[in-house]
Amino acid sequence: MSSKSESLNATAANAPHVLLRLLQGQAKQKLLAFASLIALVVVFSVLKPDAFFTADNIIGILQSTTVIGVLAIASTFIIITSGIDLSVGVLMTFCAVMGGVFMVNLGWSLLPGVMGAVLVGALCGCASGLAITRLRVPPFIATLGMMMLLKGASLIITQTRPIYFSDVAGFDQIALGTLLGDVIPALPIPNGVLVMFGVAVVCAIVLNKTALGRYTFALGSNEEAVRLSGVAVNRWKVIIYAFSGGICGIAGVLIASRLNSAQPALGQGYELDAIAAVVIGGTSLSGGVGTILGTVIGAFIMSVLINGLRIMSVAQEWQMVLTGLIIILAVYTDNLRRQKD
Amino acid sequence: MRAMSSSSQRPAPLIAVHDLCKSFPGVRALHNVQFALDAGEVHALMGENGAGKSTLMKILAGVYQKDGGVIRLDGQPVDIQGPAHAQALGIGIIHQELHLMPHLTAAQNIFLGREPRKWGGTLLDEHALQAQTQALFAQLRLSLAPNERIADMTVARQQMVEIAKALSHRSRVLIMDEPTAALNNAEIDELFRIIRQLRVDGVGVVYISHKMDEIQRIADRITVMRDGAYIDTVPATTPMNRVISMMVGRTLENHEKTIPDTRSAPVVLDAKGLCRGRAIRDVSFSVRRGEIVGLAGLMGAGRTEVARAIFGADPLERGEIWVHGQRVRVRSPRDAVAAGIGYLSEDRKHFGLATGMDVAANITLPSLRRWLRWGIFLDQGRIRQIAQKMVETLRIKTPSLTQTARLLSGGNQQKVVIAKWLVQDCDILIFDEPTRGIDVGAKAEIYRLLNTLASEGKAIVVISSELPEVLLLSHRILVMCEGRITGEVAGGVATQECLMHWATQREAVTAHAHVHVHVHAVAPNATAPR
Numbered sequence: 001m002s003s004k005s006e007s008l009n010a011t012a013a014n015a016p017h018v019l020l021r022l023l024q025g026q027a028k029q030k031l032l033a034f035a036s037l038i039a040l041v042v043v044f045s046v047l048k049p050d051a052f053f054t055a056d057n058i059i060g061i062l063q064s065t066t067v068i069g070v071l072a073i074a075s076t077f078i079i080i081t082s083g084i085d086l087s088v089g090v091l092m093t094f095c096a097v098m099g100g101v102f103m104v105n106l107g108w109s110l111l112p113g114v115m116g117a118v119l120v121g122a123l124c125g126c127a128s129g130l131a132i133t134r135l136r137v138p139p140f141i142a143t144l145g146m147m148m149l150l151k152g153a154s155l156i157i158t159q160t161r162p163i164y165f166s167d168v169a170g171f172d173q174i175a176l177g178t179l180l181g182d183v184i185p186a187l188p189i190p191n192g193v194l195v196m197f198g199v200a201v202v203c204a205i206v207l208n209k210t211a212l213g214r215y216t217f218a219l220g221s222n223e224e225a226v227r228l229s230g231v232a233v234n235r236w237k238v239i240i241y242a243f244s245g246g247i248c249g250i251a252g253v254l255i256a257s258r259l260n261s262a263q264p265a266l267g268q269g270y271e272l273d274a275i276a277a278v279v280i281g282g283t284s285l286s287g288g289v290g291t292i293l294g295t296v297i298g299a300f301i302m303s304v305l306i307n308g309l310r311i312m313s314v315a316q317e318w319q320m321v322l323t324g325l326i327i328i329l330a331v332y333t334d335n336l337r338r339q340k341d
Numbered sequence: 342m343r344a345m346s347s348s349s350q351r352p353a354p355l356i357a358v359h360d361l362c363k364s365f366p367g368v369r370a371l372h373n374v375q376f377a378l379d380a381g382e383v384h385a386l387m388g389e390n391g392a393g394k395s396t397l398m399k400i401l402a403g404v405y406q407k408d409g410g411v412i413r414l415d416g417q418p419v420d421i422q423g424p425a426h427a428q429a430l431g432i433g434i435i436h437q438e439l440h441l442m443p444h445l446t447a448a449q450n451i452f453l454g455r456e457p458r459k460w461g462g463t464l465l466d467e468h469a470l471q472a473q474t475q476a477l478f479a480q481l482r483l484s485l486a487p488n489e490r491i492a493d494m495t496v497a498r499q500q501m502v503e504i505a506k507a508l509s510h511r512s513r514v515l516i517m518d519e520p521t522a523a524l525n526n527a528e529i530d531e532l533f534r535i536i537r538q539l540r541v542d543g544v545g546v547v548y549i550s551h552k553m554d555e556i557q558r559i560a561d562r563i564t565v566m567r568d569g570a571y572i573d574t575v576p577a578t579t580p581m582n583r584v585i586s587m588m589v590g591r592t593l594e595n596h597e598k599t600i601p602d603t604r605s606a607p608v609v610l611d612a613k614g615l616c617r618g619r620a621i622r623d624v625s626f627s628v629r630r631g632e633i634v635g636l637a638g639l640m641g642a643g644r645t646e647v648a649r650a651i652f653g654a655d656p657l658e659r660g661e662i663w664v665h666g667q668r669v670r671v672r673s674p675r676d677a678v679a680a681g682i683g684y685l686s687e688d689r690k691h692f693g694l695a696t697g698m699d700v701a702a703n704i705t706l707p708s709l710r711r712w713l714r715w716g717i718f719l720d721q722g723r724i725r726q727i728a729q730k731m732v733e734t735l736r737i738k739t740p741s742l743t744q745t746a747r748l749l750s751g752g753n754q755q756k757v758v759i760a761k762w763l764v765q766d767c768d769i770l771i772f773d774e775p776t777r778g779i780d781v782g783a784k785a786e787i788y789r790l791l792n793t794l795a796s797e798g799k800a801i802v803v804i805s806s807e808l809p810e811v812l813l814l815s816h817r818i819l820v821m822c823e824g825r826i827t828g829e830v831a832g833g834v835a836t837q838e839c840l841m842h843w844a845t846q847r848e849a850v851t852a853h854a855h856v857h858v859h860v861h862a863v864a865p866n867a868t869a870p871r
Contacts, residue, residue: 210717211709218706221695228654228692229707229761230678288697 032333033282033297040301044308051311059189061300061307066175066192067092067255069299071270072277073203074247076295077240079278080207081219082287083139085241087128087146088248089270093263094150095121095252100163100262103171110170117256118249124150125245129238147271154264163262175257192254196296199250204292206243216240220287276323277302280330301326353416355380355545356401356432356514361410363396370396374410374571376564378514378545383536385548385560385577388588389808389841393569394549398516401547402434403427433507434516439499441491441506448474448487451506477505481535497528504535508544515539516547521555522641533559551639553581553845582838589808589837600816600833601796606630608666609800610682610769612651615660620646622824624660628769628800633791635815635832636804638844643824644804645687648771652684653677664769678707680769683762687774687804689751693758696747700739701728703746703757708765731760735790752783759790770794771802776810788814808837822846 045053071088078085099117102108108116124146131142165171175192207213215236218226227233256262281298283290305326309319354377363371371393378384386394399405401412403424411418414430421427427434441450448470449456457469474487483501491499500520507515517536521529536546536559550556556563560577565587572587606629615624620643628634636644649655651662653671662671662680669680677684686692694703705712705724712724728742735756739749746757755775762770772791776784791814795801805811811818818835820828820843828843 209719209721211713211719212717214702214709214719217698218695218702221697222691224692225695226706228652228674228684228686230675230765231706231709232675288695 033280033294033301033330036330037297037301037304040304040308044304044311048308048311052308055188057307057311061303062193063175063190063258064307065299065303066190066196067251067258068270068273068277068302069196069296070199070247070251070254071274072281072295072299073199073292074244074251075271075274075278076203076281076283076290076292077207077216077244077247078139079220079275079283079285080216080287080290081237081240082223082285083132083237083241084143084275084285085125085128085244086140086143086271087124087150088244088251088274089267089272090147090150090154091121091124091245091248091267092252092255092270093267094124094154095249096256096262096266097154097157097163097264099253099256100165101157103168104163104165110168113168114174114253117253118246121249121252122242122246125248126238126242128245129241132241133234133237147268151268154267158262158264160264162264165256165260165262172257172260175254192258195250195254199247200292200296203247207292212236212239212243217288220284220289222288273302274299276327280327282334284334298330301330354378354413355382355415357413357416358397358401359411359413361397361400361412362408363400363405364408369569371400371569374566374569375574376571377574378547380513380543380545381540382562383540383546383548383560385550385556385563386566387549387551387556387563387584388566388572389806392566392588394566395518396569397566398434398518398547398549401427401432401514402516403432428510428512431511431513432516433510433512433514435500435503435507435518435520437518437522439496439503441499441502443492444490446488446490447485447494447502447505450491450502451477451509473509474505477509481505481508481538483535495528497524497531500524500532501535508539512544514545514547516549518549519551519641520548521550521552529555551845553584557581585838585841589841600831601631603629603632603816606632609664610651610802611663611666612647613661613663615647615650615657615662617646617650617656617658620824621650621657621660624821624824624826626819626826626829628802630768630798630800631795633795633801633803633814633816633832635811635818636802636821637808637811637818637840638806638821640806642821642844644821645773646824647821648684648773648802648804651677652682652771654684678765678767681767682769682771683707683765683767684771685755685758685762685773685775687777689754689758694746694754697745699743699745700732700737700749700757701725701742704728704731704760704764707761727764728760731764735760735763736786750783752786755783755787756790759787763794767799769800769802771804773804774806775803776805776807808840811835811840812837820844 041053051057071092074088075085095117098120099113102116103110103113128143128146131137131145132139135142137145173191174195175190177191178188179191180194181188207216215226215231218231219233219237219240223233255266277298278290278295279285279298280301281291281294281296283294302323305323306319309322314322357377359375361371361374361376374393374397376386376397386397388394396405400407401421403421403426412421413419419430421430421432442453445453451474452470457466457473458464459466459469471487478485478487481504483505485498485501485505491502494502504515520532524532536548539546548556548560557577562574563577563579563584564574565572565584567588575584608627609630611627613625615621622643624643624647626634636647638644646655650657651671653673653676662669664680664682669676671677671680671682674684690696695706701724705728712720712727714720725742731737732739732742737753737756737760739753746754749757775787775791791801791803795816803811803814805814812832812835815832817832818830818840819826820840822844827846828839830839
């Protein structure tokens with residue numbers, strides 16, 4: 001449960017031990033998830049070699065994973081505390097809208113506008129956290145309420161019309177530009193993908209190397225024991241929800257940049273895709289267990305599956321049916337593994 | 342064996358067990374236990390916590406399966422397969438914690454799973470349900486409304502519903518585990534009226550209780566158990582002193598225990614007039630530097646409640662907590678930790694450990710702030726260092742610091758919890774049942790550790806339901822009963838008998854006066870200065 005690098009360091013002197021460890025517990029879950037992802041890619045590549053495994057399509061997959069990936073990373077923190085956040089999708093939209101208000105309506109420049117949008121996300125997360133800790137509303141209800149509230153707020157603020165960022169110089173480059181492609185022309189990876197991986201790396205460090213991460217796991221493992229250890233449980237919970245909200249703000253900037261507009265009606269349903277990615281990635285809904293890497297792999301499994309099925313001309317209805325089955329199957333295999341441990 | 346000879350004079354007891362044995366992993370819970378219950382008899386079952394009373398009754402109720410021995414019902418050997426089978430055999434049990442659905446009515450609870458039906462079994466027959474419940478209540482002369490929701494009833498009335506439910510199964514054997522724990526005197530009178538009526542109807546009642554006065558009022562015979570073994574069966578008229586000495590029995594090998602003279606040491610923890618409802622009633626005590634104060638009493642006496650209140654885990658209605666001569670406001674465990682108080686819960690898994698996290702993470706949990714770089718990043722090097730030091734000092738047996746706490750043995754889990762508070766450098770440590778679920782070897786180690794901590798100047802409170810443990814560890818012993826401190830005695834002169842006497846004393850004032858005199862007569866300086 002503690003940082004992986006710690007366990008690796010502890011046994012670094014003994015290479016076979018590292019291998020053994022990798023085959024156990026969480027590492028095994030990640031391997032399993034990663035293997036499923038590879039298997040999916042191989043299957044689709046074999047079935048549709050000319051359409052699936054092409055540079056364009058792979059970049060398309062990467063691009064379509066960014067927003068859900070970032071939202072799933074945000075949800076991972078909440079789910080590890082054994083909470084749930086239903087508002088992440090709509091919060092993303094609200095942050096996009098507020099970014100529009102800042103940059104388009106108020107004419108802020110790019111950097112303050114983006115930071116403002118992220119800050120709005122953190123404040124909304126903070127509000128959810130306060131509702132959960134101070135008002136003692138269960139996370140499911142608190143964030144359900146927050147979801148409805150923010151959806152309404154987005155529509156009110158925009159008067160149900162999208163806000164276009166056409167006049168904000170460079171805004172669309174946040175997601176669509178290819179900084180890496182400019183340096184290495186062979187790798188025209190969109191910036192949005194880099195942002196997602198950047199968020200993943202930072203969040204993995206936060207989760208494994210900081211007090212915030214330690215308390216995230218501790219709260220999910222045994223909240224009462226943490227409280228009885230004299231830890232300010234409520235304060236940390238608010239901080240975790242605020243942190244997660246800030247990451248939703250980043251997702252909001254990404255989606256607004258990709259669409260070059262803030263679409264106030266968008267976002268609902270994203271929270272469920274995010275939760276699905278988290279769960280496929282091996283994070284336990286009962287808390288105390290989870291990794292950022294697993295969540296990223298989970299998000300990729302979802303988008304590879306949807307992309308591959310679409311390329312195979314599977315009807316959208318059937319895509320949904322299959323996705324649903326895969327989610328249940330993923331958690332079932334995870335349960336089997338846990339029972340063995 | 343004496344039970345057999347005495348019971349064999351009676352014609353076929355209603356239910357009898359011979360040489361009953363039951364083991365759990367690592368524990369021999371029952372060893373050759375005898376017990377016989379006649380029809381129309383109220384038979385009290387007595388013994389200290391952990392004597393095996395509950396295990397015996399759970400075997401009769403089909404909750405556990407016996408390992409060896411014979412159970413006879415009406416003289417015929419029976420093999421009780423499970424709770425439903427026990428019910429079918431006419432054995433009903435009323436657990437200490439009531440098992441009723443609070444949102445259902447009395448009638449719905451009583452007939453849960455066997456509701457009267459109509460229309461070929463498709464619809465529930467509310468009418469018949471009412472009528473049958475009403476008839477049952479009338480038979481017991483209970484003034485209860487079948488339609489009342491359990492949640493709206495007092496505990497006493499809920500208990501009546503449990504009794505009615507047990508009897509609706511035509512139980513001939515009714516087992517009651519501490520039935521008066523939550524009742525006031527008037528309610529106890531009503532309960533006893535019903536029990537007497539059941540006795541007239543030929544029902545055999547097994548009555549488990551620690552309360553001597555009740556047993557003398559209601560019971561016909563008393564069977565005493567100790568350490569999973571049968572001791573004796575005596576008439577309820579037997580003097581209570583004799584029953585108590587049968588219960589505590591074993592005299593503890595007097596260790597070369599040296600009690601340090603802490604009378605002049607500064608008071609570290611001073612609790613003044615703590616109150617909360619019925620659970621904590623005007624509890625005051627102090628603990629000095631280097632002193633181990635034992636808090637003895639039966640389950641539910643309020644010891645854990647006092648500990649949790651001092652630690653800020655539960656609120657207090659009134660009372661003050663002073664640490665090092667300064668009044669501290671403890672509104673949360675955080676305040677308590679800041680004041681230097683550490684609490685080791687009786688329930689490690691639920692309140693002590695983050696079981697899914699590793700050893701190092703658990704050890705550094707309360708003190709995490711000290712192991713951060715720039716206030717944000719975990720300093721893994723120092724975390725490992727301090728955890729390693731604790732693992733070595735306390736001799737925690739763990740394959741590595743990254744071992745998940747859940748996978749450690751009970752004794753080592755307990756040491757991890759102790760390590761948490763040692764790292765935090767608390768001056769006051771409250772140990773709640775520190776050796777529960779720990780094997781004998783680890784127990785001795787924990788005892789040694791507590792003595793070392795005391796000699797290093799910690800102020801220690803130990804809560805234990807095992808009297809020998811309290812006697813072994815404590816420099817001074819406080820006894821609680823029903824939320825009050827009913828007695829105080831120096832560790833060197835305390836006996837199990839006098840602790841048991843106080844622990845069952847419902848009227849604090851008289852008992853305190855009476856036994857105090859006795860103790861003073863034995864050793865004039867027995868009670869520590871307050």
